[in-house]
Structures are given as structure tokens and as C-alpha cells.
Amino acid sequence: MLSLPVPNIIGVRLAVCCLDEYRIVSDKIPEGSLIYNRYQIQGVVGQGGLGRIYLALDKTSFDERCAVKEFAPPEDYHPEQIKKARELFEGEAKILHDLAHDQIPKFRAFFEEAERLFLVQDFIEGKTYKELQKEGYLLVEKEAMQLLADLLPVLDYVHEHNIIHRDISPANIIKPNRGEKPILIDFGVAGKLGGETIVGNPLYAAPEHRDFSDRGNCFPSSDLYALGLSIMVLLTGERPMKCRERSYRLELYQKYKFGDRLTKILDKMLAEDPIQRYQSAQKVFGDLGPEYYGRLQTTVVGGRLGTSKELIWKAIAIFLGVVVIGGLLVVVPPQLEERRINNIFNSSVKEARTAIALALNKKIERALQDSETLMDLQNAYGEIGENWQKAEKQLENAIEQLNKIPQKRAEVYLKVQKVLPAYERDLQALSLLSDSLELCYNATNTMTAGKLSEEDRQEVRASFLQVGENLNQIPSDSSFRDRADKLGQICNKPPI
Numbered sequence: 001m002l003s004l005p006v007p008n009i010i011g012v013r014l015a016v017c018c019l020d021e022y023r024i025v026s027d028k029i030p031e032g033s034l035i036y037n038r039y040q041i042q043g044v045v046g047q048g049g050l051g052r053i054y055l056a057l058d059k060t061s062f063d064e065r066c067a068v069k070e071f072a073p074p075e076d077y078h079p080e081q082i083k084k085a086r087e088l089f090e091g092e093a094k095i096l097h098d099l100a101h102d103q104i105p106k107f108r109a110f111f112e113e114a115e116r117l118f119l120v121q122d123f124i125e126g127k128t129y130k131e132l133q134k135e136g137y138l139l140v141e142k143e144a145m146q147l148l149a150d151l152l153p154v155l156d157y158v159h160e161h162n163i164i165h166r167d168i169s170p171a172n173i174i175k176p177n178r179g180e181k182p183i184l185i186d187f188g189v190a191g192k193l194g195g196e197t198i199v200g201n202p203l204y205a206a207p208e209h210r211d212f213s214d215r216g217n218c219f220p221s222s223d224l225y226a227l228g229l230s231i232m233v234l235l236t237g238e239r240p241m242k243c244r245e246r247s248y249r250l251e252l253y254q255k256y257k258f259g260d261r262l263t264k265i266l267d268k269m270l271a272e273d274p275i276q277r278y279q280s281a282q283k284v285f286g287d288l289g290p291e292y293y294g295r296l297q298t299t300v301v302g303g304r305l306g307t308s309k310e311l312i313w314k315a316i317a318i319f320l321g322v323v324v325i326g327g328l329l330v331v332v333p334p335q336l337e338e339r340r341i342n343n344i345f346n347s348s349v350k351e352a353r354t355a356i357a358l359a360l361n362k363k364i365e366r367a368l369q370d371s372e373t374l375m376d377l378q379n380a381y382g383e384i385g386e387n388w389q390k391a392e393k394q395l396e397n398a399i400e401q402l403n404k405i406p407q408k409r410a411e412v413y414l415k416v417q418k419v420l421p422a423y424e425r426d427l428q429a430l431s432l433l434s435d436s437l438e439l440c441y442n443a444t445n446t447m448t449a450g451k452l453s454e455e456d457r458q459e460v461r462a463s464f465l466q467v468g469e470n471l472n473q474i475p476s477d478s479s480f481r482d483r484a485d486k487l488g489q490i491c492n493k494p495p496i
């Protein structure tokens with residue numbers, strides 16, 4: 001659908017070659033042009049390394065404002081660089097498409113037209129923190145803590161999806177005009193965890209990210225470094241390169257009289273060595289303090305501007321919410337709530353340990369040890385199966401209880417995050433073991449039932465293959481690896 005005006009009429013110097021050959025040079029699209037027969041360009045609002053951003057109106061959606069990002073790498077890029085840049089641009093589109101978070105612009109479209117490449121996303125009305133800083137805006141300590149509290153959950157969400165942003169800086173955080181939470185933009189150099197990287201803004205990048213000899217390795221803590229540095233710059237107005245130096249930072253902490261909490265958090269976020277830093281956004285969040293844990297979400301009704309009626313409902317809902325939460329606080333004093341949560345944690349950990357001990361108990365071990373072949377195991381199937389199923393249920397229950405512990409109880413919540421992965425691993429192992437045992441049981445029954453048809457043989461062989469696959473999936477650090485190995489030995493030589 002070619003609705004761009006023809007190049008010579010609008011004076012656009014179009015692609016030197018076609019996009020497929022990764023060679024593109026183009027001037028900006030004039031105001032009023034309609035692209036994709038849908039987005040009417042209003043003007044350029046941003047220009048960066050690999051693209052420019054236009055404000056556009058979506059003519060098929062009541063002139064909704066959207067941000068159209070056009071792929072426009074520097075003219076002197078050679079084909080290999082253009083190819084890499086295009087991959088990053090496509091990567092950004094895919095990441096925006098896959099992520100869904102109130103504080104990340106929503107993906108709208110990705111298309112090629114007139115040999116140009118475009119990514120359309122929601123337009124965020126507001127200013128970047130870099131623009132605000134240029135206007136002389138500095139954060140005070142409380143605002144800095146709040147900005148951290150607002151951004152850490154988004155970073156946590158991004159990292160949870162195995163993505164590292166790699167370009168956190170004041171230019172890539174927008175403060176919306178309507179007082180909503182800050183929006184994280186520009187996933188242009190974001191990538192999967194552990195991959196090779198290209199530096200985003202080197203001024204803010206963590207040391208290991210800037211280190212090309214190390215191929216610019218990045219971790220979630222690299223994003224935390226860049227966020228810490230951004231906050232430091234926004235608090236003091238100092239240049240990022242100066243804030244990277246610890247000795248200078250110590251002077252700044254004194255000069256601005258930051259409280260102990262903020263000082264400790266920034267210092268840990270900005271440690272040179274990634275190992276010394278916080279390892280996750282959640283860990284930083286836990287250190288902010290309870291007053292930052294439970295801020296009311298300010299989501300917009302239906303993702304669009306609320307009508308006045310909707311806004312009244314929203315106000316009523318918030319009012320009721322405050323009354324109910326206030327009521328609960330009166331009914332349940334904080335110490336009692338604390339004790340209740342601690343009890344849930346302790347009893348769940350106990351239950352999980354009991355479940356694992358049950359599944360590993362001596363009786364079951366002996367039954368497995370005494371069996372050389374599947375036929376030897378025949379008498380023990382029932383007992384082992386029952387035991388494993390019971391343990392599985394118990395462990396599942398413990399995990400469910402642990403998952404109920406709210407994030408805002410940071411201290412207990414962090415403990416939960418520590419124990420949970422191992423329990424989840426064990427639950428997965430136990431369930432694979434149970435399934436394998438059932439397959440063995442059915443196969444043994446078939447084999448001992450009498451004359452075997454070719455179909456029976458095939459089924460038995462398929463069962464053993466499946467058992468092998470199941471057992472292989474059990475991680476080496478699971479408590480059940482030994483049991484899996486033993487069962488594997490028994491099933492190793494299928495009698496048919």
C-alpha cells in the first residue's frame with residue numbers, strides 16, 4: 001500500500017538501494033504525508049542514532065496520536081553496519097510487540113513502505129528526563145526514591161522476560177504530562193540476556209558494558225548501574241562521567257546531604273564490579289523502605305482517556321479502596337500482619353522440606369536400590385507411586401502458599417525468592433519422576449500380560465523413550481537427580 005507521495009514531488013531523497021540490500025539514505029518525511037494509508041505525519045519529535053521519531057495521527061482510529069519511528073541509520077554506515085542496525089530495529093519492534101506493561105509504550109505496527117521501514121507505537125505525552133534536566137529541573141531526594149520505586153518494577157518486568165534494556169538514561173525515560181508513572185522507551189539496543197551487545201549511550205553504560213575487550217557483556221545489574229547513574233545525575237545536575245567516580249560521588253553525597261538509605265542504594269547500584277551490585281531490581285526495591293512499596297497504581301481506564309463518568313467511577317473506586325485498606329489496617333495491626341506472613345513463610349518452608357524428605361525416604365530408596373530390572377520393581381510400584389504423589393501434592397501446596405506472600409513485605413518476600421527456585425525445580429523433578437514411574441508400570445503390565453502384538457511392543461518402546469527424555473530433563477542440582485539416575489539404570493535395558 002504505497003501512499004507516500006512520490007519521492008521527487010516531496011523532495012525526499014529515497015533509499016539509495018532497496019532495504020534488502022541494507023543501504024538506505026533518506027530525508028525526513030514532510031508534514032501531512034500519509035503512510036501506510038493510515039498514519040498522517042505531523043512532524044519530527046526526536047532524532048537518534050538509528051532512527052527518527054515522528055508524531056503522527058492514526059486516521060483509522062479517530063486521529064489518535066502515535067509515535068512513528070523510522071529506520072534511518074547514519075549515511076556513512078557500511079552495509080555490514082546497516083545490516084546489524086536493521087536487526088536491532090527489528091529487535092526493538094519484536095520486543096515492544098512481546099512486552100505488555102503500562103510503563104512501556106504499546107506496540108501498534110511494524111511495516112515497510114516505499115523502501116522505508118517503520119515502527120509505530122503509542123505516543124507518550126510528556127518530556128524526557130533529559131529535556132527536563134536541560135530546563136533546570138533537579139530531583140529532590142524523595143522524588144529520586146519515588147522514581148526508583150516507579151521504575152524498578154518495570155525493569156524487573158523486562159528482566160523477567162530475559163531482556164536487558166542496555167540504554168537506560170534520562171533521555172529514554174519520559175515523565176508523562178498527566179502525572180502517571182514514568183515510561184521507559186527505546187528498546188533499540190535491548191537484547192536477550194547474555195548475548196553480544198552494542199553499546200547504547202556510553203555515558204551511562206555500566207563499566208562491563210563499555211568494555212569491548214569483554215565483548216560488552218551485560219547483565220540485569222548493568223541496567224541497574226545505568227539507572228543508578230541516571231538518578232545520580234538527575235539529583236545533582238553533574239555530568240555522568242563525573243558521577244561514575246566513587247570519590248567524587250562521596251563528595252556529592254556529603255554536599256547534597258542525602259540520607260543513609262539513598263546513599264547506600266546508589267552506592268551499591270553504582271559499584272564498579274557487577275558482582276558487588278544488586279543482582280535484581282527486586283533487591284533494590286526491597287531496600288527502598290516500606291513507604292515506597294504500596295503506591296496506588298494510576299492506570300488509565302481502558303488504556304484510553306477516561307470519560308468524565310469513568311473518572312468519577314475511578315475516583316469512587318479509589319475512595320472505597322482507601323476506606324477498605326484503611327479499615328483493614330485498623331482491624332489488623334501491622335505487627336499481627338507481619339507475624340501472620342512470617343508464619344506462612346515458616347510453615348510453607350517446613351511443609352516443602354517434609355515433602356522432599358518424604359519422597360526421598362529410606363524405604364523408597366531401598367525399593368529402588370533392590371531392583372535391578374523393571375520386573376523386580378513390580379511389587380514396589382504402588383508404594384513408590386503413592387509416596388511420590390503425596391510428596392508432589394504437599395510440595396505444590398507449599399509453593400502455592402509461598403507465592404501468596406506479597407511483594408510489599410520485602411524482607412520475607414526476598415527470603416521467598418531465595419528458596420522458591422529450588423522448590424520449583426524439585427516439584428518439576430518429582431512430577432517427571434512420577435510420570436516416568438507410571439509409564440514403567442504400564443509398560444511392565446503390558447510386557448507381563450501375555451503374548452505381545454507388534455503394536456504393544458511399539459508402545460512399550462515409546463514408553464521407554466519417553467521415560468529417558470523425562471529423566472534427562474531433571475536438573476543436576478535437583479534433590480531428585482540420584483533417584484532419576486537409579487530409575488534410569490533400571491529402565492536402561494528394556495527387555496523387549
Ligand SMILES: Nc1ncnc2c1ncn2[C@@H]1O[C@H](COP(=O)(O)OP(=O)(O)O)[C@@H](O)[C@H]1O
Nearest residue numbers: 046047048049053067105122123124171186188
Ligand atoms: N513513544 C514515544 N512517545 C513520545 N516520544 C517518543 C516516543 N519514543 C521516542 N520519543 C522521543 O523521540 C526520542 C528518540 O526516540 P528513541 O526511541 O529514544 O530513539 P533513539 O534510539 O534514536 O534514541 C526520545 O528521546 C523521545 O523524545
Ligand SMILES: [Mg+2]
Nearest residue numbers: 048171172186
Ligand atoms: Mg533514545
